Amino acid sequence: MTKRLAIRWEMLKRCGRLMPGYTAASLAALTISTFVVAATALSVWATVNASTEGDVTRAMTAAALAAGAYALSISCQDATDALVRTTADRFGRLVLHPEIHRDISAMEGMEHLEKSDYLDRVTLLRGGSSPLAASLWTFLTACSNMLKVLIMVVLLGAVTPWLGLLALLAIVPVWCDARGQRVVQATDLETAEMFRHQQHLYGLLTNARHVKEIRTAGVADELLQQQRSTWDSLMARRSRAQFRASVWSTAGWACYAGGFLAGLIWTVSQAVNGSVNLGDITLTVVVAATLRQSIATTVDSFATVSSASRMIEPYVWLRETRRAATSSSADRLPPERLVDGIELRNVSFSYTGAQSPSLRNISLSLRAGSTVALVGEYGSGKTTLVKLLCKFYEPTSGAILVDGVGLDEVDTAAWRTRMSGAFQDFGRFHVPVRVGIGLGDLPNMDDDAALDRALGGAQARDMLSKLPAGLDTVVGSEVGGIELSEGQWQRVALARASMRQKPLLVVFDEPTASIDAPSEHAIFEQFSAFSRSIATRSGAITLLVSHRFSTVTSADVIVVMAHGQVVEVGSHAELMKKGGRYAELYGIQEKGYATS
Incomplete structure (x- = not known):
């Protein structure tokens, strides 16, 4: 009362x-x-x-x-x-x-x-x-x-x-x-x-x-x-x-x-x-x-x-x-450039009400400037790990360090300004296309050159040429705009993720699930060039999550996960030579594509 x-x-x-x-x-x-x-x-x-x-x-x-x-x-x-x-x-x-x-x-x-x-x-x-x-x-x-x-x-x-x-x-x-x-x-x-x-x-x-x-x-x-x-x-x-x-x-x-x-x-x-x-x-x-x-x-x-x-x-x-959620004392700014990278020390995590943890004692080093692929079957913990790195959740136990500083000590809003990401459950913003892409980097939303560069990174320039008003085309039938196909929506999301030019962490979580194989191959080539470019500028780590093993072979490091644990780490050649879980799953998918 x-x-x-x-x-x-x-x-x-x-x-x-x-x-x-x-x-x-x-x-x-x-x-x-x-x-x-x-x-x-x-x-x-x-x-x-x-x-x-x-x-x-x-x-x-x-x-x-x-x-x-x-x-x-x-x-x-x-x-x-x-x-x-x-x-x-x-x-x-x-x-x-x-x-x-x-x-x-x-x-x-x-x-x-x-x-x-x-x-x-x-x-x-x-x-x-x-x-x-x-x-x-x-x-x-x-x-x-x-x-x-x-x-x-x-x-x-x-x-x-x-x-x-x-x-x-x-x-x-x-x-x-x-x-x-x-x-x-x-x-x-x-x-x-x-x-x-x-x-x-x-x-x-x-x-x-x-x-x-x-x-x-x-x-x-x-x-x-x-x-x-x-x-x-x-x-x-x-x-x-x-x-x-x-x-x-x-x-x-x-x-x-x-x-x-x-x-x-x-x-x-x-x-x-x-x-x-x-x-x-x-x-x-x-x-x-x-x-x-x-x-x-x-x-x-x-x-x-x-x-x-x-x-x-x-x-x-x-x-x-x-x-309570915003009263954290974390006030440190992220580094201007990654030098060492991101390290996970004995990280475990359980969702509220879950009977078993989603991640168990993850210890992993993500080197600055590297492209890291997370692979594994559904439910292996890949997306959960990404959520922790994005500070959507805090680890139940263990620590995540950014250049030796605990991620929990870094101001969340400041950390998010140094991230880019495209996710499988990407946003469909019913706004003009330039806004839908420009939301990826608000200070450059009105910079047509930056928008064009992002469209190129997402292999989406051809899509733009088919829109009646180009960047000013309103999309989304619910607001009187035109409706995009699933693949077109995903290209807009990919372009949005390509806007920031000096991120420290870039996440592509199943980014091409709605795109055909030839386009997927071209996009991953663009991703590789984009990753090398931002690695040079800011030491950024590119984190690629995928079920399609053929798309991750060029990654510097491949992390294989199963049941919330890291079971293998290495390059494609190293893991194939080892003949373990990665080689087994890669072979199964390769045979499946060959017979399809």
Whole structure:
């Protein structure tokens, strides 16, 4: 509770600083709407008492005040709703929305993207900036409504103290409704993974990338059934939670209704006995007529607060997670040029929740300026090793040294500026081609010569000549651009990886999986020239990951991996002469290509 109040206070201060006019107007409207109801009731009370006493002037003045207060209450309510809604919406869209997405994307590694608790909260936060901003103003509105109720109960208590006890009963439906909403919130978080699953299945059925395989296999109905089943199960659990919340709400209202009825009966009996005057009775009737609606509004507003507050916990969690992930003391810059290279000392790594490590005691020296090939069967640990070198993950044990300095001591952002990479699961950026390539080196994004050099390195100049607007062609049908083939998308990714001219580490992780064999051969020749060039400039290490052994024969060093361990290291000639695992796998692939 304290943390939620602190977050709301922080957001209120930020609203006041960034949108002072809207914030001041909204707070003023809330303040006026809080007290105008009491002013109306007291004016009516004064009108009746003055009338019974025969004081026409006082009665007319009080009646005019009552009419004015009532008119103000009507107009103020509309103005308050409009101002609060606008202020919350602007704050959510202009401040919190970019902040949330910044925090989601700012964490340096990848591990958080594979953890269910992170994804559950991101599922709630994605698109949730407006409800999060609304949580502040719904809370202030709820407090205003609660104060209205308390003022009305005080007025009733002025007639007779026993009616003041309704203040205690007014708390009951509020508490019960909040209790029910906590059940709903907990269920929403528990079922977030189910929600993502059914959304994934829905995406498979509606995304053009998957439609060919789904139609060919004839599994659309099966996937649709799974999606429906998951959705039905999800909604059943959430519906049960909503039902439990409604039971809590009904119980709270039943408790209040009983007490309220008893209070009215007692007040009427006092009027019959002459213990209260006509003005007091009128005040009781006026307040009682609006009290039920005021309490209902208060309960609804607190329910809205509770619902909106479900965004606060993941919001706080995201901020704390991001702060912890970016609070590393690593502040050393990478070397301007590699002299010795990169060394791995007894490096092991396990993914969160994995039963066995993905890497076991890897000790390996990658010489500066060398081209190193990582080969091995699927699941051997090649890509995991690449992720550690890119600082997407930290080793579970052991150390990675760059020219003798621990990689964990090197500033991650600075290290990434000295890397280039093309991966099998490359990005498909729906932007102009020049941007899609230029993202590989932001300072040179507008340098056509640099872009042309990168296109040449990816053997993609011919592809560019076929695009209607050349580098300015927008690609991606979802944004109205042209659609590229898989091979063309991969060439753009390869060109992007060729942009930086002084990297320290260049990674090609299955970079030609979607390219035909002749083009692959030409690209690898370009890679060799590119590797030699950057090795001369910065001592860069080129790391090539491939399942196709024929593409790695020219590498300076070939590292053979199996079951998370390094089993062989050497040049192609050395490993073939040794006749071990590499020679066996190379022979199998060579025979396969020869007979295909």
